[in-house]
Amino acid sequence: MRRGLWDREMVALLLLLAMMPMTLAWLWFGGVEALGRLILTLLVSGLWHMIFMLARAQPPSFAGALTGVAVAMLAPQDLSLLQLLLGISFGSVMGELVFGGWGRNVLNPATVTLAFLGFSFSAAPWPDLVPPVAWAALPALAMGVIFGVMSARLILGALAVLGGALIADASLSTIFPAAGIVLALLVSDPVASASTRLGGWLNGALFGALVVLFATGWQGAAPMHVAVSAALLASLAAPLLDETAIALWTARRRKRHG
Known part of the structure; x- marks a missing residue:
């Protein structure tokens, strides 16, 4: 983790607070069905976190709730209870808990869950x-930046690419809402995104570029499917982008002092 002033659990709690505008809007329009779905995902994710917490003698964590909220909102519809349980279990365990818990994982567990289900x-x-x-994603992103748990560079990099593509092709407006929601819930995860300054810009720009590429290349694909796929690849590329940023910084420093 790279948020120096906050420990991991405080970061997770602040991320949950930042998600509240979207979560509450989704619950308001989704009603009882959305509430039941959220309770289910929170219970399953929380159960796996409790099992690993007890096995490793670790303190309680809010991280399971982050996965539960994102999966409840973004997972494909009409899944059976068994399918949803299988997806959350795979994403929580293989995407996070086997690595030692939130803060040590490589990918966002909700992203892993959604990719598995898709x-x-x-x-x-x-x-x-x-x-x-979708509009509620804007205050969520703003709150995340203000709280210091989301990268402003990553967000601006993504919005710059998406905004430029929208100006060039107005038909991409159908993908913009899903991209904004996924940006707030998955891509801006401080653990699974790039941590360097340049890496943050590149990570956000890559997500935006992948959204545009998939939206124009996958005819008939659902906007949420496009955005989640872009989030998965952008997260996989985050370590490489950080390495690139560090290599460039090192090269400039050697040239300056060589």
Whole structure:
């Protein structure tokens, strides 16, 4: 983790608070069905965290709630209870807990869960969230930056690419809401994103570019599917982007002092 003033649990709690505008808007429009889905994902994710917490004698964590909220909002629809349980279990365990818990994982566990569900049950339709939920991503991102748990460079890099693409091709407006929601819930995860200054810009720009590429190349693909796929690849590239940023900084320093 790279947030020096905050320990891991405080960062997780602040991320949860930043998610509240989107979560509350989604619950308001989703009603009882959305609430039941959220309770289920929180229980399953929390159960796996409790099992590993007890096995490793670790303190309680808010990290499981981050996964539960993101999966509840973004997971494909019409999944059976068993399918949803399998996806959350795989994402929580293989995407996070086997690495030692949140803060030591490589990918966001919710991203792993959603990718697993999308690949395994490709016939299940992805959600099409109402516009107020997408608009709520803006205060969520702003709160994350103000709290110091989301990278402003990453967010601005993504929005710059997406905004430029939207100006060039107005038809991409259909993908923008899903991209904003995924940016707030998955891509801006401080653990799974790039941590250097240049890496943050590149990570956000890569996410935006992948969204545009997939949206134009995958005819008929659901916007949420496009955004989640872009989030997965952008997260996988984050370590490489950090290494690139460090290599460039080292080269400039050697040239200056050589």
